[in-house]
Amino acid sequence: MIYAAVIGFGTVGSGVVDIIEQNQEQIRRAVPEGIYVKYILDIRDFPDSPYADRVVHDIETVVNDPEISIICETMGGKEPARTFSQMALEKGISVCTSNKELVAAFGPSLIRTAREHNCSYFFEASVGGGIPLIRPLLDCLAQEDVTSITGILNGTTNYILTKMDRDGEEYAPMLREAQKLGYAERNPDADVEGHDAGRKIAILSSLMCGKNVPYESIYVEGISGITAEDFLYAGAMGCSIRLLGVCRKTPDGLSVLTAPFLVKEGHPLYAVSDVFNGVVIHGNMVDDVMFYGRGAGKLPTGSAVVGDMITAAREKEAGHFTPVLWSEEAEPMQSFEKHACPFLVRISAGLKEKAKTAFSGHIEKILELKEHPQEFAVLTDIMTEKEFREAAESLEIHGRIRVLTQE
Amino acid sequence: MIYAAVIGFGTVGSGVVDIIEQNQEQIRRAVPEGIYVKYILDIRDFPDSPYADRVVHDIETVVNDPEISIICETMGGKEPARTFSQMALEKGISVCTSNKELVAAFGPSLIRTAREHNCSYFFEASVGGGIPLIRPLLDCLAQEDVTSITGILNGTTNYILTKMDRDGEEYAPMLREAQKLGYAERNPDADVEGHDAGRKIAILSSLMCGKNVPYESIYVEGISGITAEDFLYAGAMGCSIRLLGVCRKTPDGLSVLTAPFLVKEGHPLYAVSDVFNGVVIHGNMVDDVMFYGRGAGKLPTGSAVVGDMITAAREKEAGHFTPVLWSEEAEPMQSFEKHACPFLVRISAGLKEKAKTAFSGHIEKILELKEHPQEFAVLTDIMTEKEFREAAESLEIHGRIRVLTQE
Numbered sequence: 001m002i003y004a005a006v007i008g009f010g011t012v013g014s015g016v017v018d019i020i021e022q023n024q025e026q027i028r029r030a031v032p033e034g035i036y037v038k039y040i041l042d043i044r045d046f047p048d049s050p051y052a053d054r055v056v057h058d059i060e061t062v063v064n065d066p067e068i069s070i071i072c073e074t075m076g077g078k079e080p081a082r083t084f085s086q087m088a089l090e091k092g093i094s095v096c097t098s099n100k101e102l103v104a105a106f107g108p109s110l111i112r113t114a115r116e117h118n119c120s121y122f123f124e125a126s127v128g129g130g131i132p133l134i135r136p137l138l139d140c141l142a143q144e145d146v147t148s149i150t151g152i153l154n155g156t157t158n159y160i161l162t163k164m165d166r167d168g169e170e171y172a173p174m175l176r177e178a179q180k181l182g183y184a185e186r187n188p189d190a191d192v193e194g195h196d197a198g199r200k201i202a203i204l205s206s207l208m209c210g211k212n213v214p215y216e217s218i219y220v221e222g223i224s225g226i227t228a229e230d231f232l233y234a235g236a237m238g239c240s241i242r243l244l245g246v247c248r249k250t251p252d253g254l255s256v257l258t259a260p261f262l263v264k265e266g267h268p269l270y271a272v273s274d275v276f277n278g279v280v281i282h283g284n285m286v287d288d289v290m291f292y293g294r295g296a297g298k299l300p301t302g303s304a305v306v307g308d309m310i311t312a313a314r315e316k317e318a319g320h321f322t323p324v325l326w327s328e329e330a331e332p333m334q335s336f337e338k339h340a341c342p343f344l345v346r347i348s349a350g351l352k353e354k355a356k357t358a359f360s361g362h363i364e365k366i367l368e369l370k371e372h373p374q375e376f377a378v379l380t381d382i383m384t385e386k387e388f389r390e391a392a393e394s395l396e397i398h399g400r401i402r403v404l405t406q407e
Numbered sequence: 408m409i410y411a412a413v414i415g416f417g418t419v420g421s422g423v424v425d426i427i428e429q430n431q432e433q434i435r436r437a438v439p440e441g442i443y444v445k446y447i448l449d450i451r452d453f454p455d456s457p458y459a460d461r462v463v464h465d466i467e468t469v470v471n472d473p474e475i476s477i478i479c480e481t482m483g484g485k486e487p488a489r490t491f492s493q494m495a496l497e498k499g500i501s502v503c504t505s506n507k508e509l510v511a512a513f514g515p516s517l518i519r520t521a522r523e524h525n526c527s528y529f530f531e532a533s534v535g536g537g538i539p540l541i542r543p544l545l546d547c548l549a550q551e552d553v554t555s556i557t558g559i560l561n562g563t564t565n566y567i568l569t570k571m572d573r574d575g576e577e578y579a580p581m582l583r584e585a586q587k588l589g590y591a592e593r594n595p596d597a598d599v600e601g602h603d604a605g606r607k608i609a610i611l612s613s614l615m616c617g618k619n620v621p622y623e624s625i626y627v628e629g630i631s632g633i634t635a636e637d638f639l640y641a642g643a644m645g646c647s648i649r650l651l652g653v654c655r656k657t658p659d660g661l662s663v664l665t666a667p668f669l670v671k672e673g674h675p676l677y678a679v680s681d682v683f684n685g686v687v688i689h690g691n692m693v694d695d696v697m698f699y700g701r702g703a704g705k706l707p708t709g710s711a712v713v714g715d716m717i718t719a720a721r722e723k724e725a726g727h728f729t730p731v732l733w734s735e736e737a738e739p740m741q742s743f744e745k746h747a748c749p750f751l752v753r754i755s756a757g758l759k760e761k762a763k764t765a766f767s768g769h770i771e772k773i774l775e776l777k778e779h780p781q782e783f784a785v786l787t788d789i790m791t792e793k794e795f796r797e798a799a800e801s802l803e804i805h806g807r808i809r810v811l812t813q814e
Binding site (some may be wrong): 024029131135284287289291294299303310311322354 | 422429432436437539543547549550551677680690691692699701709717732804
């Protein structure tokens, strides 16, 4: 029997325990001895839980039990998750986590610690919830020169944007609805301001290049500035609006950002609606592949953690640990000023001539909506952030959204 | 250096060699020694190829060279591919293949031979071309009780159906167009009659249950009977028509078939158009996950073969071979008569009363199109194949298509 401990008995942690209990038969096909959760570490007690007798409060109990070979870290946050993970790895206990904040901040050093102590540090659940994504990228696509990753990585914001698109609603009431349904937190900033998606694209970018892309080096813009008018123009262009994490190889270094983008109908991400996530990986040989599914939730996210536990158990049994290529060395990044894409920019009707001058040579199309005679929009050709900012600064713009281009 | 041989230097085989040459830097991140193609086995010579000096004609040269540790079998067809694969595996040489015909027919015995001789038999490229699919199913979703797999598994037919849908065209001219573009063979039967998709769903079904689902036990229906009228009704229902491979767990055993289905807008497979493939896997914990990408082509399919070669090289280095769970034991199958789904059936206008009696208690909706007053269609509720056949046999039906229901 493989003995495991779950540290952090919240939504995902309790999902992990439920899955291990309910799907033991499936798990035993892959790990014939079976996996048993011996401890649940949490600061709380759970007297009504069927697992009440496994609850402990002291990390020492867990990491000093020589029977424990795998820990699921489902606490979230940097501390004490980092200290506990480090303690476990230093004892040769593999750690599987859903904690994107920790992975984005300290992934490379935790991976190094695991390698030094012959165990595994896995984090499939930290990006895309239940969607198999990190392992396919690292294993199945190891032969590819991956040149871009583009993903809808946050279900909360995708739900809000999808509803705004379908119902023509404004942002604020749709956020309230998402909160009512439990899709958004009471303090929704981590989701709606793009931080969650930003952490996830930082993780994917690092895995794409094998070096470190710190979250802090990424431009992050959320969806709280998106309006019902933006969707009218999007619709007129045959597009929807999605919050994307985008990572691209450029001759100047890696370009990584999180921001709302116009996505054209027909693009595989256009069809990713509601709380679903989808990630398109572009390789030089395989072209585009997309992975789609539930990016959050107790059981989907728990499933990804349990999948990692199975691989960790197999690696331990084989005594062979496939290295996760993510070094502490910083990946050279393109300056955000040089990021280039088309923009859709909304401008007061009175400034049309001025706008034509400001964007001269860059105007792809001018859009006017009958419903909104007080303004118009310019779709530009591909401009850098710097060029766009300089062109727009003399105008009082009502809003601007980047446009996703296909490779 | 890992020395490999490519047997069968056709489209996929030459893709494999090109990828290994061009992406050697990426391959070395995963396999630091690198992979080198030492032999290319084919009955032909390729005097103009840059690899002409590696071409050999005798399998003995390849399998008796103790340096060779991996073979890519990209010959297609059952023989001599099976004999050559068997010879290699018995010498402990791992085999990676794109040959769905061979895998569907002899997968379990080749997997057993590999296990007996401490090497790998991998076939990621046999289903879904370049899409990572088999490894995610076996590894990342090992903890799941997978209850269904539904896939667009053939790019040729998907191209034809997508064009018929968009342009309102008939089947025959769209087949000719696909042939002109090189998407369909001159003898298109393997694709359009569903055999190719049938082999692929047989492979996925076997991997889903771990036992054997012979291709011969599957009901297979192609797309040559689909008409422009069918698409008119589909459109009226907010659906398109897709050739699907469907595998479902039922209380009576596994239900597996390949046939055209109506797929509703909003279903993730609805957005899979043109030559692309997409596969939805439903697990009891993770819910639906979809994998999408290019299901055919020299480089995408070659990429999947090279991905398998990397895993085979890693397993060889570790001296540990993760078993592929696909035994020779036959999986109990549900009788096709009991397969159940809604049907859309087109009937002559004059038979309306008779049809109402025949389908009495099963009528969900009656559809009438202004353009086609000479007929109407009945959308039934969920009926078994037997029930449907008995209800329809007294009527001269113009056509019937199954309707995909979501779990």
